Amino acid sequence: MNSQNRRRLRGLSVHVVLMICVVVSVFPFYWIIVMATNTSQDIYSFPPKLWFGDNLLTNIENLFAKMDFFGSLLNTMIVAVGTTLLVLFFDSLAGFAFAKYDFPAKRFLFGLLLAMYILPTQLAIIPQYEIMVQLGWLGTLKALIVPAAANAFGIFWMRQYTSTGVPDELLDAARIEGAGFFRQYWHVVLPCVRPALAFLGIYTFIAAWNDYVLPLVMLVNPDELTLQVALAQLYAGHSTDYSMVMAGVLLAVIPLVLVFTFFARGFIADATKGALR
Amino acid sequence: MSSSPVAGPAPTGPSSGAMTGPSGQPAPDRRRGPGRTGRRFRPVSAGGRNGPQRGARRGIARYWPQYLAVTPYYLIFSVFMLFPMLYTVYLAFQRWDGIGEIQFVGLQQFRFLWDDPVFWLSIRNTLVIWVLSTVPMLFMALVMAVLVNSTRRFTGFYRVALFIPSITSLVAIAIFFAAVFSNDFGLINAVLKALHLSAVPWMSNEWTIKLVIAALMTWQWTGYNAIIYLAGLQAIPSELYEAARMDGAGPVRIFFSITIPLLRPIILFTVVISTVTGLQSFTEPQVMFGSDASTNPNSGGPGRAGLTTLLYFYNQAFDNNDFGYAAAIVWSFFLLILILVIVNWRLVQHKERRP
Numbered sequence: 001m002n003s004q005n006r007r008r009l010r011g012l013s014v015h016v017v018l019m020i021c022v023v024v025s026v027f028p029f030y031w032i033i034v035m036a037t038n039t040s041q042d043i044y045s046f047p048p049k050l051w052f053g054d055n056l057l058t059n060i061e062n063l064f065a066k067m068d069f070f071g072s073l074l075n076t077m078i079v080a081v082g083t084t085l086l087v088l089f090f091d092s093l094a095g096f097a098f099a100k101y102d103f104p105a106k107r108f109l110f111g112l113l114l115a116m117y118i119l120p121t122q123l124a125i126i127p128q129y130e131i132m133v134q135l136g137w138l139g140t141l142k143a144l145i146v147p148a149a150a151n152a153f154g155i156f157w158m159r160q161y162t163s164t165g166v167p168d169e170l171l172d173a174a175r176i177e178g179a180g181f182f183r184q185y186w187h188v189v190l191p192c193v194r195p196a197l198a199f200l201g202i203y204t205f206i207a208a209w210n211d212y213v214l215p216l217v218m219l220v221n222p223d224e225l226t227l228q229v230a231l232a233q234l235y236a237g238h239s240t241d242y243s244m245v246m247a248g249v250l251l252a253v254i255p256l257v258l259v260f261t262f263f264a265r266g267f268i269a270d271a272t273k274g275a276l277r
Numbered sequence: 278m279s280s281s282p283v284a285g286p287a288p289t290g291p292s293s294g295a296m297t298g299p300s301g302q303p304a305p306d307r308r309r310g311p312g313r314t315g316r317r318f319r320p321v322s323a324g325g326r327n328g329p330q331r332g333a334r335r336g337i338a339r340y341w342p343q344y345l346a347v348t349p350y351y352l353i354f355s356v357f358m359l360f361p362m363l364y365t366v367y368l369a370f371q372r373w374d375g376i377g378e379i380q381f382v383g384l385q386q387f388r389f390l391w392d393d394p395v396f397w398l399s400i401r402n403t404l405v406i407w408v409l410s411t412v413p414m415l416f417m418a419l420v421m422a423v424l425v426n427s428t429r430r431f432t433g434f435y436r437v438a439l440f441i442p443s444i445t446s447l448v449a450i451a452i453f454f455a456a457v458f459s460n461d462f463g464l465i466n467a468v469l470k471a472l473h474l475s476a477v478p479w480m481s482n483e484w485t486i487k488l489v490i491a492a493l494m495t496w497q498w499t500g501y502n503a504i505i506y507l508a509g510l511q512a513i514p515s516e517l518y519e520a521a522r523m524d525g526a527g528p529v530r531i532f533f534s535i536t537i538p539l540l541r542p543i544i545l546f547t548v549v550i551s552t553v554t555g556l557q558s559f560t561e562p563q564v565m566f567g568s569d570a571s572t573n574p575n576s577g578g579p580g581r582a583g584l585t586t587l588l589y590f591y592n593q594a595f596d597n598n599d600f601g602y603a604a605a606i607v608w609s610f611f612l613l614i615l616i617l618v619i620v621n622w623r624l625v626q627h628k629e630r631r632p
Binding site for chain 1: 337340342343344346347349350351353354356357358360361362364365368375421424425427428430431433434435436437438439440441442444445446447448449450451452453455456457461462464467470471496500504505507508553557559560563564567587590594595600603604607608611614
């Protein structure tokens with residue numbers, strides 16, 4: 001075997017191994033669809049069916065009878081959209097202040113953000129629960145949106161992007177024309193940081209959509225749940241009716257994953273940037 | 278309660294190589310012009326140039342727009358994070374069910390914790406699951422990153438496909454793993470049967486329960502870590518590899534003498550993140566086995582084999598309303614995480630320091 005052939009073979013084996021990894025990565029999605037489109041009997045039978053069936057609509061019908069899917073979907077949308085908008089606004093504003101201005105106690109305040117990475121949120125969750133009881137927010141979506149609006153990572157991210165992505169010359173020009181802090185933010189900073197906002201928005205939206213712990217603790221009213229909590233309860237109550245449960249998983253999870261793949265390339269590049277900073 | 282660090286700066290860290298310090302350093306664009314002396318704080322780029330404005334309004338009030346800009350975060354942070362965390366410390370020395378009187382009990386909660394076999398079982402479970410997931414996860418991630426880095430074709434496709442598990446709902450994946458590893462009707466056992474092997478009672482054996490949870494975590498985070506490593510690999514200049522090859526070094530030698538040492542800061546980052554998130558597993562066993570400890574004595578599965586410390590904490594706090602004891606659990610556990618992060622850090626730094 002000559003050396004060129006050997007190199008080609010080695011290149012091929014790299015792709016074979018990587019394709020196996022890809023198959024393992026995406027197999028659950030395939031299998032969720034298989035389970036959601038067959039009947040539970042098909043799944044239980046031996047050998048099990050390995051291809052899509054035609055029972056999806058029946059499964060979805062059963063699902064809607066057991067779970068307030070659209071109510072949960074609406075709640076999840078409200079939480080995810082509300083959290084994302086607040087985070088984008090608060091963090092771009094704070095990022096601007098940290099990136100382009102010096103003010104007393106700035107270092108200290110910024111250091112506090114760092115601490116947020118090491119402190120697990122569960123350290124706070126019992127008193128958080130009590131605070132929500134006192135405020136009368138327990139069981140409402142406010143109890144999820146407001147705490148999540150404080151996003152330390154977002155401030156980091158926006159500060160980093162603003163300090164390099166917003167030219168000082170533009171800010172100086174705005175100042176000479178008499179623009180104060182907030183007008184600079186609105187007319188100069190916001191248009192410049194759109195790419196960073198896009199990443200932070202997707203990131204926050206996905207995190208809010210997938211969040212489980214806080215809704216589990218705060219949403220005490222069984223009729224007012226988010227999708228993740230509703231799914232977990234559906235599974236706990238009907239753990240043997242796989243095809244119905246998987247229809248719920250399919251509807252609640254797959255759209256987000258599909259939408260994500262549209263933005264994926266830019267998002268992943270930004271995610272590694274954020275991680276390696 | 279695994280959070281999803283889809284992206285996040287290193288929590289702390291000595292910076293070197295591709296990583297720059299996460300913060301604490303002055304903004305890179307700060308100008309050290311002649312107008313800097315005498316005034317510590319001023320708008321970064323306005324100073325020096327807009328001389329006449331300086332000194333017009335002194336004092337902290339001058340900075341009200343900046344303070345107003347950062348206020349929302351610190352307000353929410355103080356009310357919903359900082360104060361509750363401190364209050365949790367206070368609660369750890371009390372007895373409280375959330376409704377009645379708060380009663381000071383001194384160190385009693387910690388003494389009880391020290392003698393509580395279930396607490397130590399949960400610590401053991403957490404550590405075993407963490408080791409079972411983190412070690413193969415980071416190893417396979419490194420291999421995958423090296424493979425993707427060695428080719429030019431389909432790399433965009435590989436990156437997306439490998440990254441997708443990390444943005445997938447943990448609840449959904451926990452339900453999926455429970456279904457696939459189900460004792461009676463799961464796909465895995467069906468495959469074993471088709472191969473004429475005996476079925477494994479995955480969800481009722483002490484070790485296989487931990488294995489399934491660890492497999493779930495490995496599935497979810499291996500690709501994410503691989504993408505991180507890949508970014509690090511791409512930052513290594515190719516001249517280094519060429520020079521090593523000219524010196525006659527083989528691929529294995531190159532891997533251990535060039536790749537690993539240069540990747541060290543990034544490996545350190547992934548180890549810290551995996552330690553912090555891996556030890557906080559909660560949703561996996563909670564969804565798979567149900568958690569309500571008031572009705573289910575086997576929280577975390579048969580034999581409590583999947584009872585992680587955070588699940589135990591959740592049971593004590595929100596099923597038993599034993600807020601004082603739960604507070605003692607969660608703070609003790611946090612100190613344990615801190616110790617493990619420091620130990621890991623030292624280990625990785627030490628092991629890979631060249632003589």
